[in-house]
Amino acid sequence: MSNFWKTAGQHLFIWAVLLFAFFPLYVTFAISVKSNKQFNNQPFSPLSLSGFVETLERKPAAPGAYDTKETILVREALEAGLKPGDAGWPVVRLSTADTWHWENWIVAWDTVGTYIFNTILVAVTAVVFALCFSTAAAFFFARYRMPGATFLWYFFLVLMLMPGVANLVPLFILLRDMNLINSLLALVIIGISGAQVVQIFILRNFIEEIPQDMFDAADVDGASPFRQVLYIVLPMSGSVISTLAILQFISVWNDFLLPFIIIRDDSLLTLAAGLIKLDGEYVKQWGEMMAGYSIASLPLVLIFLFTMRLFVRGISAGAVKG
Amino acid sequence: MPKYVSIKRLTSYWRLYLFVAPAAVLVGIFAYFPAASAIYHAFFRWNGSYVKEFVGLYNFHQLLGWSPFLWLVMVAWVVLLMALLVGRPMWLAGWAPWGLLLMVCGLGVALFTAGTESTVLHMNAGEAWQWYGRTMWATVLGVGLHQIVRRNWSQVVQGVLVLYGFLWFYYQSMYATGDQTLWSGFGVIFILVLANLVKMVPSIATAVVIHRLKSERWQYIYRVLFVVPMIVPGMVGLLVWKSFFDPTQGILNRVLLGSGFYDVMVWFDDLVGWGVFHAGSSPSWLGDASLVIPSLIFWGFPWVGTVGVLIYLTGLAGIDESVYEAADIAGATSLQKFTYIEFPLILTQVRINLVLMIIATLQTYGQILILLGDSGGPQGVALVPGLYMFRSAFVELYAGKACAIGLIVFFFILILTEINNRFVRVEK
Structure with a gap:
């Protein structure tokens, strides 16, 4: 009996912690389908499910409408030169206190969509090139002892001790002198070079554990080092490489300081830096803002769903080693 | 091979x-x-x-302060260092007694600088020369004392003594002429480090509780569930919390005012006499100089870093079931199980996390930049060194000063890394 209560207590504790941990996520979603009016009335309680079903009653939009969707439609109609009562004047769904305002998501997508596209472009390019370079370098260190290899190894290793804080200002100046300000290329390059050290470190350990006989056999067969990387290293270290890829993808996805400093154009901003911009607007549309945050979170959650095992293992292993 | x-x-x-x-x-x-x-x-x-x-x-x-005395000490130290680096190998090679070399080098450098720098120090060459002598003797005495201490006392005592002596010397001679903003920034960092230390507890507690569950299936489910909040981009978490702190529309104030808990806080405030919470007005968390630091600490409640939980779980996975059974037979309480079985096993991870946390906190400023802007909040109370560097470089356009701040922070991190390497050994 006491055992039952003990187990129940443990579960209760974990659920309490989870409840708090998930609360911001829940609130983000709950607000993302509310209009400002609804948000002011009830900030975080969910809208009732009855409002989820489309209300069929429709009416012409009022010119000074406060709801998000109406505001946009009215603005567009006014820009098209229409007046209330004209034939093309928008007719909107009559929104009640319970209506779910999914149009917040559409509005948010208009801004966040570009950011997401930019971020995916930067992240994928950076991850692919970073892993190509670091696999090659790790192979160099794991398989051969070339003259100067030890020096090069410490050349990389010392960087692990070097904190990034002092580098930021000269890095900005360097990028400016290279005419890389306001370009996604800079983010890609910094993404590649920033990931090298940790990746080389982990991949070298891994490649050293591949049986060396395989490389010797490949040498006898006359396979060049490049072919050895392609046909031995890559197939055998697939899991490590994919784990590293995911970790780097997340870090590029989250990085905001560099894009915040070097990107000037709104259309080139990456996600994290773009969200800051979304937050900084003077009159806050809470629903749209939260919808933007929700959209920003979704891609990573989707990736997570498909690569759950890699994730859990990668975080446990990578964090201990790194 | x-x-x-x-x-x-x-x-x-x-x-x-x-x-x-x-x-x-x-x-x-x-x-x-x-x-x-x-x-x-x-x-x-x-x-x-x-x-x-x-x-x-x-x-x-400008940043660290300046004193003639420090200048003298520096010159004397350079002289001693030169004497040691150059003189000792020569002495070992049997060339010359290195004490003589020390005297010659010291004399030369001291005379030269006394001649050139006496105007900077506002003293004549004779006075400067006297000070060099005293400083050098003090240094030799200090090194000698340290030799005695080193033989007899533990390294920790030595470390504390050296640190205390250095701080005392610094405070006496230079602190007042230095940049107070930088030092108050380091003060904020110190508070944040202490707070982050406390914030490590929920992760450890959660990991232990998950580990103690009998059911493997639930363990896996919880592990996956704890990854989800981490998948959410950090920026989203940060901005959502920023919106929570909003004084008029934020969730935090709505909850506090709606539930009546704010009245309790006001009552407690009256009792203690902080003068922070007033009845009839809602607290502006990020806009009130006395509330900024508490808000920065409270941010991210309940502070279960997923990475932390997963790392601790990997450490705990090494405990065999039989150990628990033995502990049960011996009648161990669950607190004893924690202190004698579980905590020692995750000690390695705790140490690594601790060191990484301190180093990360020292150079943190991104979050503060987002939450409070580049001025470091009202009256710049949260202007941490990193943010000060950012501000100097990109707002005030003192890039050279910014580099110097970066180097100072770097120097602190270097010292911490060295302390870590020396005292906190990690068994692999």
């Missing part, structure tokens, strides 16, 4: 360098060059572009 390639065979193997070349070139240009540039430009008055003038240690004097 890796293949050894001798220099003679490089003609057929040189292409292998192409494997490491891209990584090395990128790291060289985008990591080493900025670092070198930071060190170089810390000695310049520099606005990032056309204004560039060598000013020596001026930036450091």
Whole structure:
């Protein structure tokens, strides 16, 4: 009996912690389908499910409408030169206190969509090139002892001790002198070079554990080092490489300081830096803002769903080693 | 075994360098060059572009303070160091007694600087020379004392003594002339480190509780569930919390005012006399100078870093079931199980996390930049050194000063890393 209560207590504790941990996520979603009016009335309680079903009653939009969707439609109609009562004047769904305002998501997508596209472009390019370079370098260190290899190894290793804080200002100046300000290329390059050290470190350990006989056999067969990387290293270290890829993808996805400093154009901003911009607007549309945050979170959650095992293992292993 | 390639065979193997070349070139240009540039430009008055003038240690004097006494100590130390580095090998080689060399070097350098720098120090050459003598004797005495201490006391006592002595010396001689903003920033960092120390507890507690569950299936479910909040981009978490702190529409104030808990806080405030919470007005968490730091600490409640939980779980996975059974037979309470079985096993991870946390906290400023803007909140109460650097470089356009701040922070991190390497050994 006491055992039952003990187990129940443990579960209760974990659920309490989870409840708090998930609360911001829940609130983000709950607000993302509310209009400002609804948000002011009830900030975080969910809208009732009855409002989820489309209300069929429709009416012409009022010119000074406060709801998000109406505001946009009215603005567009006014820009098209229409007046209330004209034939093309928008007719909107009559929104009640319970209506779910999914149009917040559409509005948010208009801004966040570009950011997401930019971020995916930067992240994928950076991850692919970073892993190509670091696999090659790790192979160099794991398989051969070339003259100067030890020096090069410490050349990389010392960087692990070097904190990034002092580098930021000269890095900005360097990028400016290279005419890389306001370009996604800079983010890609910094993404590649920033990931090298940790990746080389982990991949070298891994490649050293591949049986060396395989490389010797490949040498006898006359396979060049490049072919050895392609046909031995890559197939055998697939899991490590994919784990590293995911970790780097997340870090590029989250990085905001560099894009915040070097990107000037709104259309080139990456996600994290773009969200800051979304937050900084003077009159806050809470629903749209939260919808933007929700959209920003979704891609990573989707990736997570498909690569759950890699994730859990990668975080446990990578964090201990790194 | 890796293949050894001798220099003679490089003609057929040189292409292998192409494997490491891209990584090395990128790291060289985008990591080493900025670092070198930071060190170089810390000695310049520099606005990032056309204004560039060598000013020596001026930036450091502005930040850390300046005293003639320090100048003397520095010269004396340089002299001693020279004597040691040059004189000792010569003495060992049987060339000359190194004490003599010390005297000669010291005399030369001291005379030279006393002649040239006496105007800077506002004293005549004779006075300066007397001070050199005293400083040098004090240093020799200090080194000698340290030798005695080193033989007899533990390293921890030595460390504390050296640190305390250094701080006392610094506070007495230079603190008042230094940049108070920088030091108050380090003060904020100190508070944040203490807070982060406390914030490590929920992760450990959660990991232990998950580990103690009997059901493997639930363990896996909880592990996956705890990853989900981490998947959410950090920026989203940060901005959502920023919206929570909003004084009029934020969730936090709505909950506090709606539930009546705010009245309790006001009552408690009256009792203690803080004067922070007033009845009839809602607290502006990020806009009130006395509430900014507490808000920064409270941010991210309940502070279960997923990475932390997963790392601790990996550490705990090594405990065999039989250990628990033995503990049960011996009648151990669950607290005893924690202190004697579980905590020692995750000690390695706790130490690593602790060190990484302190180093990360020292250079933190991104979150504060987002939450409070580049001025560091009302009255700049949260202007941590990193943010001060950012502000100097990109708002005030003192890039040279920014580099100097970066180097000072770097220096602190270096000391911490060294302490970590020496005292906190990690058994692999």
